[in-house]
Amino acid sequence: MYRPDSIFEFSLNHFIKFGAGACAELGYEVRKFGGSKALIVTDKGVVGAGILQSILQPLEQEGISYAVFDGVIPEPTDHTFTECLSFARQGSYDIIIGVGGGSAIDVAKTVGILLKFGGELLDYVAPPTGQGKPIPGMGTPVIACPTTAGTGAEVSPAAVISFKELKLKAGISSPYQRPTLALVDPCLCISMPPKVTATTGMDALCHAIESYVTRQYDRKAMPDAPAKRPVYGGCNPLSDAIALRAVELVSDHLRRACDNGEDLEARWGMSLGSLMAGIAFTNSGLGLVHAIALSLGGKYPISHGETVAILLPAVMEFNAPSNFAKFEEIALVMGEDTEGLSRGDAAMLAVQAVKRLAADIGIPSSLKAVGVAEKDLPLIAEDALKVQRLLVGNPRRVSTAAQVESVLRRIY
Numbered sequence: 001m002y003r004p005d006s007i008f009e010f011s012l013n014h015f016i017k018f019g020a021g022a023c024a025e026l027g028y029e030v031r032k033f034g035g036s037k038a039l040i041v042t043d044k045g046v047v048g049a050g051i052l053q054s055i056l057q058p059l060e061q062e063g064i065s066y067a068v069f070d071g072v073i074p075e076p077t078d079h080t081f082t083e084c085l086s087f088a089r090q091g092s093y094d095i096i097i098g099v100g101g102g103s104a105i106d107v108a109k110t111v112g113i114l115l116k117f118g119g120e121l122l123d124y125v126a127p128p129t130g131q132g133k134p135i136p137g138m139g140t141p142v143i144a145c146p147t148t149a150g151t152g153a154e155v156s157p158a159a160v161i162s163f164k165e166l167k168l169k170a171g172i173s174s175p176y177q178r179p180t181l182a183l184v185d186p187c188l189c190i191s192m193p194p195k196v197t198a199t200t201g202m203d204a205l206c207h208a209i210e211s212y213v214t215r216q217y218d219r220k221a222m223p224d225a226p227a228k229r230p231v232y233g234g235c236n237p238l239s240d241a242i243a244l245r246a247v248e249l250v251s252d253h254l255r256r257a258c259d260n261g262e263d264l265e266a267r268w269g270m271s272l273g274s275l276m277a278g279i280a281f282t283n284s285g286l287g288l289v290h291a292i293a294l295s296l297g298g299k300y301p302i303s304h305g306e307t308v309a310i311l312l313p314a315v316m317e318f319n320a321p322s323n324f325a326k327f328e329e330i331a332l333v334m335g336e337d338t339e340g341l342s343r344g345d346a347a348m349l350a351v352q353a354v355k356r357l358a359a360d361i362g363i364p365s366s367l368k369a370v371g372v373a374e375k376d377l378p379l380i381a382e383d384a385l386k387v388q389r390l391l392v393g394n395p396r397r398v399s400t401a402a403q404v405e406s407v408l409r410r411i412y
Contacts, residue, residue, distance in 0.1 A: 072084070076106065149257070152275065154184060187267070190267060194361075205277070
């Protein structure tokens with residue numbers, strides 16, 4: 001007999017430190033967590049931009065030894081993860097510091113798990129791609145220092161991996177994979193180029209919107225046991241409040257951050273919006289946008305942020321009939337005037353608001369514009385349908401590849 005769930009769970013990473021100049025306290029935080037030898041996981045872009053000095057100086061002031069792995073690439077492959085793990089096993093590191101965008105932080109998180117518990121990546125990836133083995137506990141402590149405002153990786157329990165041979169992206173997700181500390185300093189984002197600012201910012205907006213409209217926790221079945229309640233449990237009053245505020249912050253600050261990277265107020269707003277969106281979606285879940293993005297990202301070298309930015313309006317249009325009221329709220333916090341409109345028409349203003357924001361910051365408006373071939377749409381749709389851990393939370397039921405393909409064709 002069907003019983004709806006009546007309980008929602010809400011969790012954060014262990015600690016958050018936020019503010020301009022927060023990275024100056026990194027050495028203190030490493031000592032607080034008992035660290036004395038740190039592995040810094042980053043990429044060559046961060047090193048080249050001179051950002052790493054803001055991380056190394058506070059470590060040196062506290063006498064903390066360190067080594068730097070800078071081999072992380074955008075949309076990291078399974079080989080990137082294994083290379084970092086091999087590097088990490090050569091030293092006796094007691095803390096890992098992920099410095100960069102979501103890619104560097106994701107690698108840091110998963111390497112922290114594998115360093116302590118062993119195993120292979122596919123052991124922990126969800127079926128049908130992997131074995132779905134549960135992570136048994138907290139790995140090597142991880143401090144996440146984001147240099148972009150978008151992924152929410154600093155508070156996320158998930159890491160996304162591109163499996164090149166399989167031509168797909170898959171994730172490892174567990175509450176034990178959340179960083180021990182999210183140290184969010186908007187000053188680290190100052191040198192982020194306009195295009196990266198735009199695409200990562202749209203990723204944050206997508207996280208906030210998908211989190212806000214995902215299927216509600218009490219419109220899902222009660223699990224057989226508490227341990228079987230999924231990490232992405234559905235939207236709830238706490239995630240809703242945080243997600244809607246994140247939509248507003250990104251809507252208010254993203255254009256400014258793209259126009260002037262040194263606008264610290266805009267960077268502050270974007271960093272906070274991204275952080276809040278990350279907190280919201282890692283509790284409530286995501287939906288069809290990210291399911292398609294995982295499929296598409298394994299087949300084309302398009303950044304994740306650009307992918308979700310292109311997909312978001314079409315998926316919103318598809319999902320809006322499931323909850324016109326929530327989509328109207330999105331329109332309102334994005335500055336739309338819904339007075340005198342039917343609820344359905346008001347909801348559609350949210351779609352238009354997202355399209356305008358994307359256009360203003362230079363996001364392409366179609367999949368064709370970024371090189372996706374029309375002949376690949378059926379395969380992209382079929383693979384997206386396999387990402388059930390996300391699709392079960394989509395507010396509108398997605399049960400066939402034809403449904404997914406119809407969404408893709410709206411923005412082809």
